[in-house]
Amino acid sequence: MSPTPLPLLTPVPVSLAPVWVQAASVRVPAGFPSPAEDHQVQRIELMSQLVRHPQATFFVRIRGDSMRDAGILDGSVVLVDRAIKPHHGHIVIAVVNGDFTCKRLHLRNGRMRLQPENPTYPDLIPKEGQTVEVWGVVVACIHQYVS
Numbered sequence: 001m002s003p004t005p006l007p008l009l010t011p012v013p014v015s016l017a018p019v020w021v022q023a024a025s026v027r028v029p030a031g032f033p034s035p036a037e038d039h040q041v042q043r044i045e046l047m048s049q050l051v052r053h054p055q056a057t058f059f060v061r062i063r064g065d066s067m068r069d070a071g072i073l074d075g076s077v078v079l080v081d082r083a084i085k086p087h088h089g090h091i092v093i094a095v096v097n098g099d100f101t102c103k104r105l106h107l108r109n110g111r112m113r114l115q116p117e118n119p120t121y122p123d124l125i126p127k128e129g130q131t132v133e134v135w136g137v138v139v140a141c142i143h144q145y146v147s
Contacts, residue, residue: 050140053083058136060093060102067091067102070117076143078102080136091138096124097131105134 051057062076070091072078080093088107093100094114103114103124112132114124126132 050079051081052139053081056083056136057081057139060100062102066116066118066121067104068118070104071143072102072117072138072141073143076141078138079140079142081139082136084137084139086134086137093135093138095131095133095135096126100135102138 058080060078060080062072062078063074065074068074072091078091078093084090086092086105088105090105091102092105092114093102094105095101096114101114101124103116106113106115106123112126114132116123124132
């Protein structure tokens with residue numbers, strides 16, 4: 001059974017214009033403040049940093065909080081690369097009986113399990129006769145704060 005594409009899936013165009021942003025040449029600690037320094041600023045092209053396979057890369061908006069402990073929140077946009085071979089531990093978009101879900105892939109001893117990153121949700125363990133397809137690997141997450 002092939003799932004019907006959802007309106008939430010938007011392909012990243014191959015001819016996407018570069019998105020240049022300024023990047024400070026310093027890493028900012030999230031713990032204690034560090035002394036101010038004279039920081040250089042350079043520019044990086046954002047899409048080339050995030051997209052390795054443009055024709056196989058999609059934006060997907062996430063609904064729900066089952067992946068919150070992985071930093072993927074309700075309303076987050078994830079970048080999904082369908083050209084990457086999924087491995088144990090990857091966060092993936094999977095299709096379970098025709099429904100899309102975002103979970104962490106757990107592969108051991110030839111068995112698959114899709115694990116949420118929120119303890120209030122159960123693991124998805126495929127049952128006999130159930131179709132599960134790993135649709136793509138999540139490579140980045142974007143969520144906006146107060147703007």
